Amino acid sequence: MRRGETLVQWSLAIVALSAIAVLALIIIFIFKEGSPIIARLGMVQFITGTKWSPTRGMFGILPMIVGSVWVTLGALLIGVPIGLATAIFLAEMAPSGTSQILKSAIQLLAGIPSVVFGFIGLVILVPLIRQWLGGPGFSVLAAGIVLGIMILPTIVSVCYDVLKAVPQAYREGMLALGATRWQTIKMVVLPAARPGIIAAVILGMGRAVGETMAVIMVAGNATRIPVSPLEPVRTLTSNIALEMGYAVGEHREALFATGIVLFIIIALLNTLARLVARVEKV
Amino acid sequence: MTDRRVTLLFASITGLTVIILVVIIGYVMVNGLPGLTLPFLLESPREMGRTGGVFPAIVGTVLLTGIALIIAAPVGILTAVYLTEYTRDTWLPKIVRFGTESLAGIPSIIFGLFGFLFFVIYLDLGWSVLSGALTLSAMILPTIVRTSEEAIRAVPDAYREVSLALGSTRWQTVTSVVLPSAKPGIMTGVMLAIGRAIGETAAVIFTAGSSLRLPRTLLDSTRTLPVHFYILAREGISLENAYSTAAVLILLILAINIAAYTIMDRLAKKES
Amino acid sequence: MAEIEALRGRCTREDNNRCIPENGSAVKIHARNFSFFYGEHCALRNVSLEIKPKQLFTIMGPSGSGKTTFLRALNRLGDLIPNTRHEGSLKIDGTDVYDSRIDIPELRRNVGMVFALPVALPMSIFSNVAHGPQMQGVRHQKELEEIVEKALRDAILWDEVKNRLNDYASRLSGGQLQRLSIARVLALEPDIILLDEPTSGLDPISTLRIEELLWELVERYTIILVTHNPLQAARIDSKTAFFLMGELIETGSAYDIFTRPKDKRTEDYVSGKFG
Numbered sequence: 017m018r019r020g021e022t023l024v025q026w027s028l029a030i031v032a033l034s035a036i037a038v039l040a041l042i043i044i045f046i047f048k049e050g051s052p053i054i055a056r057l058g059m060v061q062f063i064t065g066t067k068w069s070p071t072r073g074m075f076g077i078l079p080m081i082v083g084s085v086w087v088t089l090g091a092l093l094i095g096v097p098i099g100l101a102t103a104i105f106l107a108e109m110a111p112s113g114t115s116q117i118l119k120s121a122i123q124l125l126a127g128i129p130s131v132v133f134g135f136i137g138l139v140i141l142v143p144l145i146r147q148w149l150g151g152p153g154f155s156v157l158a159a160g161i162v163l164g165i166m167i168l169p170t171i172v173s174v175c176y177d178v179l180k181a182v183p184q185a186y187r188e189g190m191l192a193l194g195a196t197r198w199q200t201i202k203m204v205v206l207p208a209a210r211p212g213i214i215a216a217v218i219l220g221m222g223r224a225v226g227e228t229m230a231v232i233m234v235a236g237n238a239t240r241i242p243v244s245p246l247e248p249v250r251t252l253t254s255n256i257a258l259e260m261g262y263a264v265g266e267h268r269e270a271l272f273a274t275g276i277v278l279f280i281i282i283a284l285l286n287t288l289a290r291l292v293a294r295v296e297k298v
Numbered sequence: 299m300t301d302r303r304v305t306l307l308f309a310s311i312t313g314l315t316v317i318i319l320v321v322i323i324g325y326v327m328v329n330g331l332p333g334l335t336l337p338f339l340l341e342s343p344r345e346m347g348r349t350g351g352v353f354p355a356i357v358g359t360v361l362l363t364g365i366a367l368i369i370a371a372p373v374g375i376l377t378a379v380y381l382t383e384y385t386r387d388t389w390l391p392k393i394v395r396f397g398t399e400s401l402a403g404i405p406s407i408i409f410g411l412f413g414f415l416f417f418v419i420y421l422d423l424g425w426s427v428l429s430g431a432l433t434l435s436a437m438i439l440p441t442i443v444r445t446s447e448e449a450i451r452a453v454p455d456a457y458r459e460v461s462l463a464l465g466s467t468r469w470q471t472v473t474s475v476v477l478p479s480a481k482p483g484i485m486t487g488v489m490l491a492i493g494r495a496i497g498e499t500a501a502v503i504f505t506a507g508s509s510l511r512l513p514r515t516l517l518d519s520t521r522t523l524p525v526h527f528y529i530l531a532r533e534g535i536s537l538e539n540a541y542s543t544a545a546v547l548i549l550l551i552l553a554i555n556i557a558a559y560t561i562m563d564r565l566a567k568k569e570s
Numbered sequence: 571m572a573e574i575e576a577l578r579g580r581c582t583r584e585d586n587n588r589c590i591p592e593n594g595s596a597v598k599i600h601a602r603n604f605s606f607f608y609g610e611h612c613a614l615r616n617v618s619l620e621i622k623p624k625q626l627f628t629i630m631g632p633s634g635s636g637k638t639t640f641l642r643a644l645n646r647l648g649d650l651i652p653n654t655r656h657e658g659s660l661k662i663d664g665t666d667v668y669d670s671r672i673d674i675p676e677l678r679r680n681v682g683m684v685f686a687l688p689v690a691l692p693m694s695i696f697s698n699v700a701h702g703p704q705m706q707g708v709r710h711q712k713e714l715e716e717i718v719e720k721a722l723r724d725a726i727l728w729d730e731v732k733n734r735l736n737d738y739a740s741r742l743s744g745g746q747l748q749r750l751s752i753a754r755v756l757a758l759e760p761d762i763i764l765l766d767e768p769t770s771g772l773d774p775i776s777t778l779r780i781e782e783l784l785w786e787l788v789e790r791y792t793i794i795l796v797t798h799n800p801l802q803a804a805r806i807d808s809k810t811a812f813f814l815m816g817e818l819i820e821t822g823s824a825y826d827i828f829t830r831p832k833d834k835r836t837e838d839y840v841s842g843k844f845g
Contacts (some may be wrong), residue, residue, distance in 0.1 A: 025384050032380040033397075034373050036393055036394060038439070039397045098311055098314065101307075101312070102315045109309070127493045129499065130500075131528045135544065136322050138531070228405065232532075253500075257500055257503075261504075272411060278407075283400070460689050460751075462647065463645060463682070463685075465680075466701075474705065
């Protein structure tokens with residue numbers, strides 16, 4: 017009986033290690049494939065080069081790095097205020113029945129495949145931008161809006177849980193002092209929920225940086241550094257997805273190297289999230 | 299600002315969020331439902347998908363998601379059991395948790411790259427149902443671990459104590475008391491994972507390929523609904539069929555969501 | 571002190587020789603200098619006591635006195651908490667429960683436990699009682715049915731639930747649930763039954779039924795009852811031990827403990843000065 021339990025424990029431990037094994041395999045294979053070209057060009061050259069022209073052997077991904085940053089900032093600018101306001105309304109203001117229904121509706125948004133988001137952006141948003149704001153329509157703005165909508169469910173549900181976790185006594189104490197509900201939310205609830213809200217923002221950031229298919233369809237994908245939100249842009253993820261289909265040799269290596277840079281950015285974001293969580297807890 | 303104005307403002311923003319949802323789903327349905335006929339579901343595509351149906355893509359989607367689930371669900375649930383019930387050692391669970399959390403943050407395109415290098419090329423499985431399914435299983439693993447872990451942690455400790463005090467082993471307690479109690483939560487997590495797997499494009503397109511033919515073996519290439527939709531829409535092959543394909547996808551995901559809630563509801567009622 | 575007077579009148583059970591220690595008979599449970607630590611905190615200090623077979627033994631003391639810790643050491647349920655350790659010996663039938671060769675599930679089947687809060691496992695009434703035997707490997711439906719019926723009869727619950735064995739156990743009342751907990755333990759035919767404040771959540775009538783039940787069960791089992799309530803200890807009227815802050819202050823018949831306590835602290839407790 018006892019031996020059986022030890023066996024179970026070890027078997028479970030081995031199964032549980034599969035997650036870390038997958039992570040290790042991902043790192044090994046992508047670094048093995050992508051690092052030779054980084055070693056040849058030099059990391060600095062690779063990430064500060066402004067020309068991406070595989071046919072001429074030029075591999076600089078600065079435009080894509082800048083592109084990812086722009087698009088992600090756009091997504092946060094749109095997704096965070098709307099998401100936070102929605103979460104506040106659902107958690108603090110709406111009657112609980114209404115709030116439950118709206119919450120599950122917004123969760124449906126999370127289930128919609130990213131290609132569908134991209135497509136809707138392509139057929140509705142891009143023409144609108146072209147018509148009203150000028151430019152080709154395929155732009156930082158279009159990608160930012162689409163991504164902003166895509167991270168909404170994440171922001172809403174995490175912020176909602178965080179707000180709900182603020183003790184009721186905080187609110188009651190404030191209201192008892194004669195504060196209005198909005199004052200209470202602004203001065204007590206939001207500060208108490210701050211660490212969780214920051215975590216939600218970082219989570220949303222991670223999703224936005226990593227999103228691929230939706231961005232490809234609306235961003236225009238030009239390999240230039242955009243100077244206005246109305247110009248087309250290419251992100252790190254798009255760069256990989258667009259060219260993987262036909263890349264060979266050095267070109268393919270460069271795409272895996274792009275994957276390495278993306279991987280490092282995501283790892284930094286995760287570390288940042290963990291640090292914030294630790295610092296804010298104190 | 300007065301309370302009423304703020305409430306009004308925030309309610310409008312919430313309304314905006316909901317309107318976005320309605321517009322997206324509505325737009326796809328209005329344009330896609332007319333073409334969504336029984337032949338569309340049951341026929342193979344002709345002329346690269348310009349005419350004909352999406353049957354092979356439906357089969358591909360079901361196969362990929364099903365196999366991914368068969369692999370990821372047991373591994374994920376057992377990992378969660380390990381993390382919640384067997385964590386006497388201090389370093390191993392920490393590593394496991396770090397692994398699943400990191401995996402959860404990795405973008406799907408990276409999974410695609412990895413699947414291509416490892417399954418398609420290194421293990422020589424080629425663009426195939428199997429490569430795609432294995433890649434997807436790695437991608438949905440963290441979702442299943444996290445939701446299962448939450449569900450298992452929510453099981454009252456008193457159940458475990460009673461069962462152990464009756465002379466059950468840890469493992470017997472897990473299988474006969476803990477997992478049955480955590481079932482609704484675990485099922486919801488699995489449903490979430492299915493939803494993610496069905497809608498995934500980037501990780502699948504480089505691992506399962508985009509063959510339009512019906513796969514005959516697990517080593518045949520196939521294309522899933524989102525990949526089919528992406529190719530139709532991006533290459534401008536047929537907007538009409540693209541809309542209908544998107545409608546199939548969204549209906550599928552709605553159905554899974556509704557099924558998840560129904561299961562949860564029914565189990566919750568049976569309990570009380 | 572009316573309670574004590576009442577007790578004197580009720581002490582007819584001394585006929586069973588249970589108020590008075592039997593001399594010379596075998597020892598079922600033997601603790602010698604037994605201590606138990608949660609991390610640095612010492613929850614039990616140098617406890618030495620003997621409990622005889624088919625004896626009803628009451629452990630009385632305020633919360634934090636170590637009485638639950640003692641019970642949980644007996645069936646090794648204390649193992650569930652990380653960073654614990656023990657000193658001294660704690661023997662059942664001459665074998666130390668902390669012996670490395672001991673089969674813990676086997677020990678726990680032999681030393682059944684009823685918890686303070688009535689817990690229904692999330693399954694039917696029948697499955698609750700059948701759970702232990704099933705986990706032990708009893709598979710035949712017929713055999714299980716017999717075990718379940720006998721256990722429920724012994725716990726005086728059969729008549730109340732015989733027509734709804736497949737109902738969810740959580741639908742039972744608190745008192746019924748606690749008798750179900752006892753039936754769950756009886757189904758394993760243990761030697762020893764531990765009860766950790768089994769009536770703390772129950773109304774007076776349910777409490778009395780359980781106390782009566784204990785006197786029936788002690789014909790066949792060694793029973794340790796833990797209570798923080800001196801009145802209950804007086805009512806139960808068995809051999810009693812008083813625990814305080816992890817130490818065993820004194821043991822004796824309930825009559826002695828209540829009428830002529832050897833220790834001032836015992837006197838204070840039974841007369842309600844603290845606790």
